[in-house]
Amino acid sequence: METISLKEQYLAFKVRNPKMRIRDIAAALMVSEAALLMTGLGENTILLENSFESILKEIPSLGYVMALTRNEYCVHERKGVYQKVSFTPHAGLVLGEDIDLRLFMNQWKLGFAVEDNGHKSLQFFDGNGVALHKIYLTEKSDTENYNSLVNRFRKADQQAVPVLPASVIVKAEKPDSEIDVPSFQHAWKTMQDTHEFFGILKRFGLSRTQALRFAPTGFAKQVNVDDFKKVMQSCSEQQVPVMVFVGNHGCIQIHTGTVTRLVEMGTWFNVLDPEFNLHLREEAIANVWHVIKPSADGDINSIELFDKDGEMIVQLFGKRKPGLPELTEWRNVLSQNLPEKFFG
The missing domain is CATH 3.40.1570.10 (HemS/ChuS/ChuX like domains)
Known part of the structure; x- marks a missing residue:
């Protein structure tokens, strides 16, 4: 045969x-x-x-x-x-005005x-x-x-190399009963930089969505896909600059700037601008959260979308730089479009 x-x-x-x-x-x-x-x-x-x-x-x-x-x-x-391409033992960085990346080179x-x-x-x-x-x-x-x-x-040997098929492994969450909730909530409320969040998750052994469930009162609220789309629409209409994060285990890519042309095509929600395109599969979104993280510059608000396995699909912030408070225009968009005013 x-x-x-x-x-x-x-x-x-x-x-x-x-x-x-x-x-x-x-x-x-x-x-x-x-x-x-x-x-x-x-x-x-x-x-x-x-x-x-x-x-x-x-x-x-x-x-x-x-x-x-x-x-x-x-x-x-x-x-x-x-x-501005640079590398540390932990990660690579590309820090241009247009192309903004975090690179995990071990992958x-x-x-x-x-x-x-x-x-x-x-x-x-x-x-x-x-x-x-x-x-x-x-x-x-x-x-x-x-x-x-x-x-x-160019590699001297141009023969195909074997690749192992990926096995899908969904990490089991730590049982809720084993979580030190008061200490976790204290760590959340005393953050001085949003980048501390990953370290806090590691320290308490929490998945990201588990952490949102146990967030201190007033710091994480579940919303829905339509709320996310309304926020995007308002940012488009008012030209409020945002930061859109999309990543995988080897790279996180960030768009900082406005979003203008929003187009829905079947099950896809798209941004179709000259410099920035986003293609988001709506049907894969299992839950959406409005999250607040404290920082030395004041509270930082984000909208975070997750799939059924608790993996981050996309993260949306108002445009900001360390040392500056969050944009008032971004906060106004959130308060206008989310189910209730919700700021810590």
């Missing part, structure tokens, strides 16, 4: 489904996205050296590009120039240069072949520098 190669299956699937994206084709064929890309090695795909920090430090030379980071249910696309295992329908990109994956971050050239990008970068970091 003749065995059909993965490459043949992929090409045949694309012919039958010309508009389907590679991630969805991979899911349909029950393989990883990286495995599908590797069927193009020697043709439209080049395997890169695992020198990811060095590669990222070169991205500013490409000029104006599009950065894409996604999780299972949300895609975040931001155009601009990579600036980055595979990199490719890809050309697809005339579009050139650099794409990075974890060890299971799951996409972490992609960088697409635009008509304004420096193609010469891109070609030079790809040639310098």
Whole structure:
């Protein structure tokens, strides 16, 4: 019996489904996205050296590009120039006005240069072949520098490497009865910086949604998807600048600025602006929270969307910088659109 190669299956699937994206084709064929890309090695795909920090430090030379980071249910696309790329033992940072990233490099295992329908990109994956971050050239990008970068970091051996299929592991929450609720609530109320929140979760062994359930009175309230959409609509109409966070285990990408053109298409809620696109799968949103975290600059309000497994899909703040209080316009939008005025 003749065995059909993965490459043949992929090409045949694309012919039958010309508009389907590679991630969805991979899911349909029950393989990883990286495995599908590797069927193009020697043709439209080049395997890169695992020198990811060095590669990222070169991205500013490409000029104006599009950065894409996604999780299972949300895609975040931001155009601009990579600036101020740096690394610590814990994380990488890109801190430009346009492209703002937090990079968890221990998850980055595979990199490719890809050309697809005339579009050139650099794409990075974890060890299971799951996409972490992609960088697409635009008509304004420096193609010469891109070609030079790809040639310098091209792996000598262009053979496909094995990727292990990801096993879905839903972390079990600590039983509620084992949580030191009074101490946790005290730690929440005495935060001086919103970045302390992750450390507090770790210290008390809480999942994020569990923490919201046990939040001190007046610091977390469950709202709904329509409330989130109303907040987005008001921010659009009033041009209130926001911060939109979308991430996965290898990268968090942040848009800071306005959102203008909001479009609903089927089950997708979209922002379709010239520099920023967001594609959010509404049906995957299991719960939505309005969260308040104290800081040295006053209380900070966010809207946080989670999937059925308690994983963060997207997080929305008013635009702010450390050392400055939260925007009054952002607070006004929340008080106008959420079920009741709710500020700690």
